[in-house]
Amino acid sequence: MKNQNKSKQKNKLAKKNLSPVLIFILMALFYISLFIFLSSLSFIQNFLTQFTAFTLEIFLQLLRIPVDLINPVTLQLASGTRLKFVIIPDCTGLYPFAILAGFILAFPAKRGKKMLGILGAFFASFSINYLRMISIMAIAIHSQRAFEIAHLLIWQTSFIILVLGYFFWWIRWK
Amino acid sequence: MEINTKNYAWILLRFVIIFVLLIAFWTLLASIYAQAKMQVLQLALSWYNPSNTPFIRTPGFLQGYAITELTLLSLSLARWNKLNIKLWKQYPWSLLGVMLLLLVFFDFLSNFLELISQGSNSFFLNYTITWLLSAGSITLPFLMWLYLENKTKAL
Numbered sequence: 001m002k003n004q005n006k007s008k009q010k011n012k013l014a015k016k017n018l019s020p021v022l023i024f025i026l027m028a029l030f031y032i033s034l035f036i037f038l039s040s041l042s043f044i045q046n047f048l049t050q051f052t053a054f055t056l057e058i059f060l061q062l063l064r065i066p067v068d069l070i071n072p073v074t075l076q077l078a079s080g081t082r083l084k085f086v087i088i089p090d091c092t093g094l095y096p097f098a099i100l101a102g103f104i105l106a107f108p109a110k111r112g113k114k115m116l117g118i119l120g121a122f123f124a125s126f127s128i129n130y131l132r133m134i135s136i137m138a139i140a141i142h143s144q145r146a147f148e149i150a151h152l153l154i155w156q157t158s159f160i161i162l163v164l165g166y167f168f169w170w171i172r173w174k
Numbered sequence: 175m176e177i178n179t180k181n182y183a184w185i186l187l188r189f190v191i192i193f194v195l196l197i198a199f200w201t202l203l204a205s206i207y208a209q210a211k212m213q214v215l216q217l218a219l220s221w222y223n224p225s226n227t228p229f230i231r232t233p234g235f236l237q238g239y240a241i242t243e244l245t246l247l248s249l250s251l252a253r254w255n256k257l258n259i260k261l262w263k264q265y266p267w268s269l270l271g272v273m274l275l276l277l278v279f280f281d282f283l284s285n286f287l288e289l290i291s292q293g294s295n296s297f298f299l300n301y302t303i304t305w306l307l308s309a310g311s312i313t314l315p316f317l318m319w320l321y322l323e324n325k326t327k328a329l
Contacts, residue, residue, distance in 0.1 A: 164316065
């Protein structure tokens with residue numbers, strides 16, 4: 001009788017337990033919300049946007065794309081369409097990194113593999129973001145329409161594929 | 175039809191073709207949807223927005239959600255196999271209906287929040303908008319898809 005009661009209690013507990021996927025989803029949402037909260041703090045946002053604008057100007061000058069930093073977060077093309085670019089937090093590569101870090105932290109794996117995964121996500125997100133910014137600014141010199149297509153469609157899609165692709169790659173690798 | 179899931183080049187090619195077709199379809203649909211949405215929102219929020227302040231957002235609004243969903247849809251169709259068919263047969267309304275609901279619901283919600291937050295310095299409001307537009311657009315459709323794919327072991 002006692003054994004039967006014990007097994008019934010165990011079954012009840014198992015039913016109450018959440019599936020691993022659901023746990024992963026809830027934990028991922030928690031970590032991502034936490035990272036977005038931290039990144040919403042004004043001093044972090046100001047630092048990131050100003051740092052991105054400053055370093056972008058250097059990279060663009062090195063690539064001989066004429067651009068002026070007209071204020072700490074605004075770049076203006078010095079030739080062609082002369083478009084102005086205000087660097088906002090979305091332009092820093094922060095959000096893809098926060099999402100990837102949230103996914104990796106929520107996924108059951110060894111701590112070392114998680115840390116390496118997050119480090120890789122950091123370099124991937126920020127370096128691809130620089131590539132994105134440089135390419136759209138180079139396109140913007142010639143055509144505003146082409147810039148909009150590259151900005152809204154091509155790079156947005158590429159970033160989503162990067163996040164999903166990197167996460168699946170990391171799951172296999174770990 | 176079943177394809178070799180290890181043939182990544184073939185999957186990628188299929189993905190690109192399907193994605194371009196879907197994007198073309200979405201672009202046509204998005205402008206009609208955006209016009210209808212503007213009118214509904216103006217009407218629904220006239221009590222809150224007496225000066226009839228126009229919405230700043232362009233018709234490409236919520237592009238993030240749409241693109242994530244179209245990416246997932248294209249990926250799913252590009253790696254079409256037995257398990258994938260099972261997923262589509264079991265959860266057709268979740269795959270398409272919930273995706274559409276996510277798109278429309280969050281579109282209206284973020285528009286509404288943006289309107290309320292105009293001229294407001296509320297950290298919570300700005301945080302919610304940022305979450306919905308920047309993180310939610312990738313996270314929510316993907317996690318929902320992941321959940322359904324796992325249920326049918328299609329992953």
